[in-house]
Amino acid sequence: EVQLLESGGGLVxxxxxxxxxxxxxxxxxxxxxxxWVRQAPGKGLEWVSGISGGGGTxxxxxxxKGRFTFSRDNSKNTLYLQMNSLRxxxxxxxxxxxxxxxxxxxxxxxxxxxxxxxxxS
Amino acid sequence: DIQMTQSPSTLSASVxxxxxxxxxxxxxxxxxxAWYQQKPGKAPKLLIYKASSxxxxxxxxxxxxxxxxxxxxxxxxxxPDDFATYYCQQYNSYPWTFGQGTKVEIK
Numbered sequence: 001e002v003q004l005l006e007s008g009g010g011l012v013x014x015x016x017x018x019x020x021x022x023x024x025x026x027x028x029x030x031x032x033x034x035x036w037v038r039q040a041p042g043k044g045l046e047w048v049s050g051i052s053g054g055g056g057t058x059x060x061x062x063x064x065k066g067r068f069t070f071s072r073d074n075s076k077n078t079l080y081l082q083m084n085s086l087r088x089x090x091x092x093x094x095x096x097x098x099x100x101x102x103x104x105x106x107x108x109x110x111x112x113x114x115x116x117x118x119x120x121s
Numbered sequence: 122d123i124q125m126t127q128s129p130s131t132l133s134a135s136v137x138x139x140x141x142x143x144x145x146x147x148x149x150x151x152x153x154x155a156w157y158q159q160k161p162g163k164a165p166k167l168l169i170y171k172a173s174s175x176x177x178x179x180x181x182x183x184x185x186x187x188x189x190x191x192x193x194x195x196x197x198x199x200x201p202d203d204f205a206t207y208y209c210q211q212y213n214s215y216p217w218t219f220g221q222g223t224k225v226e227i228k
Contacts, residue, residue, distance in 0.1 A: 045222070
């Protein structure tokens, strides 16, 4: 059974940093692209960042580029999202999500339960 | 960046109704489009991928169509479990982007 378990969320002051983790199990982790998607309270979904199966290629939304770093440790089946220079507008539930296919992007067929990040003084 | 615009933002419908949600892209997304259903407090669920392919386990009353810049999600006969918010997402080019969502409410 595929499982994605996020952790690391919490309350942080503006300008602060936080590192989210997503522990994956139940599939060949290194073969799949993964992403982070966030959802501000009462708002819609926002794609944040994506990473290739090998970890060598990353992509970012303009809103987080230069502040967030997405990485993965395939030996530990774990994703990381390092978030620096946090702003109030980064407050959201952060989901990690698994791409459906190894060789072709076709949406996310598994999602974690989400972890809440609150940026406030 | 490709901007995705869904319409309507809110839809009131009754059980048994045929429901159609539209998603328009600011530039071609080819057929690289997915539809998700989200219920309050839950993670999104994949319904449709590659514009018209039904995800395994999703009821056949859901269908998707379109290509290029215009896409639709149709629910042929709305069921009580279908009241939720629906999002489209393009994955033709980075940054991948979602529509703003369509909330399907009980009429």
